[in-house]
Amino acid sequence: MSNPSLLILPGDGIGPEVMAEVRKVIDWYGDKRGLAFDVSEDLVGGCAYDKHGTPLHDDTMAKALEVDAVLLGAVGGPKYDNLDFSVKPERGLLRLRKEMDLFSNLRPAQCFDALADFSSLKKEVVAGLDIMIIRELTSGIYFGEPRGIFEEGNERVGINTQRYTESEIDRVARSAFELARKRGNKVCSMEKANVMESGILWREVVQKVHDEDYPDVELSHMYADAGAMQLCRWPKQFDVIVTDNLFGDLLSDAAAMLTGSLGMLPSASLGAPMENGRPRALYEPVHGSAPDIAGQGKANPIACILSFAMALRYSFDQGDEATRLEQAIEKVLADGLRTADLLGEDGVDPVSTAQMGDAVIAALDASL
Numbered sequence: 001m002s003n004p005s006l007l008i009l010p011g012d013g014i015g016p017e018v019m020a021e022v023r024k025v026i027d028w029y030g031d032k033r034g035l036a037f038d039v040s041e042d043l044v045g046g047c048a049y050d051k052h053g054t055p056l057h058d059d060t061m062a063k064a065l066e067v068d069a070v071l072l073g074a075v076g077g078p079k080y081d082n083l084d085f086s087v088k089p090e091r092g093l094l095r096l097r098k099e100m101d102l103f104s105n106l107r108p109a110q111c112f113d114a115l116a117d118f119s120s121l122k123k124e125v126v127a128g129l130d131i132m133i134i135r136e137l138t139s140g141i142y143f144g145e146p147r148g149i150f151e152e153g154n155e156r157v158g159i160n161t162q163r164y165t166e167s168e169i170d171r172v173a174r175s176a177f178e179l180a181r182k183r184g185n186k187v188c189s190m191e192k193a194n195v196m197e198s199g200i201l202w203r204e205v206v207q208k209v210h211d212e213d214y215p216d217v218e219l220s221h222m223y224a225d226a227g228a229m230q231l232c233r234w235p236k237q238f239d240v241i242v243t244d245n246l247f248g249d250l251l252s253d254a255a256a257m258l259t260g261s262l263g264m265l266p267s268a269s270l271g272a273p274m275e276n277g278r279p280r281a282l283y284e285p286v287h288g289s290a291p292d293i294a295g296q297g298k299a300n301p302i303a304c305i306l307s308f309a310m311a312l313r314y315s316f317d318q319g320d321e322a323t324r325l326e327q328a329i330e331k332v333l334a335d336g337l338r339t340a341d342l343l344g345e346d347g348v349d350p351v352s353t354a355q356m357g358d359a360v361i362a363a364l365d366a367s368l
């Protein structure tokens with residue numbers, strides 16, 4: 001059988017710096033665990049614009065549709081801020097998401113014990129936290145028609161439309177239940193069924209999918225505003241949260257910040273299963289290209305390494321190896337290593353991007 005294939009798109013700014021550390025981890029799995037990947041690398045974002053005049057070349061798009069998973073660094077930077085909207089670096093990322101039809105966006109909020117003091121919440125509220133927010137990514141109010149700013153009488157009116165079909169809700173609900181089965185087996189669905197018809201339909205469809213195909217998973221429903229409150233009050237009550245595009249945008253950002261630094265946050269965007277049964281998948285850190293620290297060896301590579309751990313778990317069915325990698329990171333942090341973004345006032349010297357990557361490799365070695 002051929003090796004699973006991975007397309008790596010490091011992108012701009014700190015993207016290539018953090019991706020270099022992920023390459024070390026990928027090589028480690030090939031050398032030490034017999035888990036080799038066919039890796040190809042290509043351009044996305046500003047660097048692709050510099051070479052091809054477009055932030056995503058058609059050939060790169062075609063490759064992304066062929067491989068088992070795509071791993072992306074970050075795109076953008078001040079050099080590209082004044083480009084026409086149609087060729088801005090972010091358009092490359094949006095094209096990938098759209099053409100791969102990545103409707104399910106997974107944003108974990110996981111708090112490593114060693115960093116619990118970093119959260120703005122009390123340590124006991126966040127220590128050991130491990131929740132997953134699934135946001136519907138390709139429909140809802142950001143896409144619904146009609147939309148626009150229109151004249152109405154003697155004033156203007158701004159309109160956006162929240163619109164969900166049953167099949168759109170059905171497929172994201174399924175991805176939440178499937179995921180819950182690989183985790184704590186609990187799903188909380190959030191909407192505003194008290195004031196929105198789309199919320200009523202959302203709740204009905206999620207309940208139906210559950211009753212017909214996932215009765216073994218514990219399901220609860222919560223209004224999204226109450227959910228926001230509960231996330232801040234006692235986030236550990238949740239395992240998987242599934243919600244629409246708008247509420248998911250807000251709730252996942254709030255949940256992510258429970259855990260501290262942007263440099264620690266991975267994400268995955270999944271689509272429908274391909275012929276080989278694997279979902280179409282794009283893995284990327286939540287952070288951007290951080291032009292303020294690019295080229296200085298200061299970037300924290302952990303978000304990007306954790307994105308690869310998600311790929312191991314969700315694309316390649318290597319949950320145990322994903323856990324091994326997460327535990328290696330946990331160990332490195334427990335040993336006190338910190339990149340600059342993870343430093344408080346305690347006077348510890350920061351390690352560089354490469355030193356953090358090397359320490360993760362050493363912890364992986366020690367796990368054998």
Ligand code: NAD
Pocket residue numbers: 014018073074075076077078090093262263264284285286287288289290291292293298299300301303341
């Ligand atoms: P950003 O995430 O790049 O940076 C925000 C702050 O967090 C900066 O101070 C940065 O130094 C710090 N930071 C981010 N990642 C870090 C890491 N791994 N280690 C240490 N510190 C880290 O967001 P921004 O400054 O708003 O945007 C910069 C550029 O990135 C813009 O061009 C923006 O459009 C783009 N962007 C891209 C993506 C993406 O590729 N998915 C996401 C967000 C922003």
